[in-house]
Each structure stands twice: as C-alpha cells, then as structure tokens.
Amino acid sequence: MGDCRMATKLTIEYDSVGDILYLDLLEPSDLQVLIEVSPGAMLRKNTLTGAVEGIELAGLTRRVGAPGAIEVPVQVDLEMLPPVSG
Numbered sequence: 001m002g003d004c005r006m007a008t009k010l011t012i013e014y015d016s017v018g019d020i021l022y023l024d025l026l027e028p029s030d031l032q033v034l035i036e037v038s039p040g041a042m043l044r045k046n047t048l049t050g051a052v053e054g055i056e057l058a059g060l061t062r063r064v065g066a067p068g069a070i071e072v073p074v075q076v077d078l079e080m081l082p083p084v085s086g
Helices: 060-064
Strands: 009-015 020-024 032-038 041-046 052-058 074-077
Touching (some): 032 052, 052 060
Antiparallel strands (some): 009 020, 032 041
C-alpha cells in the first residue's frame, strides 16, 4: 500500500553550476511530481500522499543577493532536535 517512508533528516544541497538550492526531506523518487509554485520555486510532492518531500529554488544567488553568504551542503537530523513546547 504505497510508500510509507518517514523523513528524519533535512538535506540541503547547493548546485553552484545551476545556481539551485535543494531542500530534501526524502530522496527524489518516481512517486514525486514537481509543481512550480512561483517562477523558479518548485515543490516535490508525493503523488500518493500529497506530502511535500522537497523544495527546489532556482536562481538562488539572485534571491539572496550575495553568493558568498551561502554554505552548503548541510544535514539536519530532525530526530536530534528537542521537542517544541507550546
């Protein structure tokens, strides 16, 4: 019954040749479709669950203004983050 993968990490990668920032909760798969939500901003959504599993931002240096301000790749282990109290 479908893909039941659970995201535990946020992977951030930057392609300096294409000037694209990738934010991935899960690896790209055949179960995902790209949806352009604004020019150069794409969501990768799971076709079975509708969950957003990644974001792609093209033209990143233009968006942030200073190419030297970006350092990637970075991985965040979401399991290691403290619980949010509210």
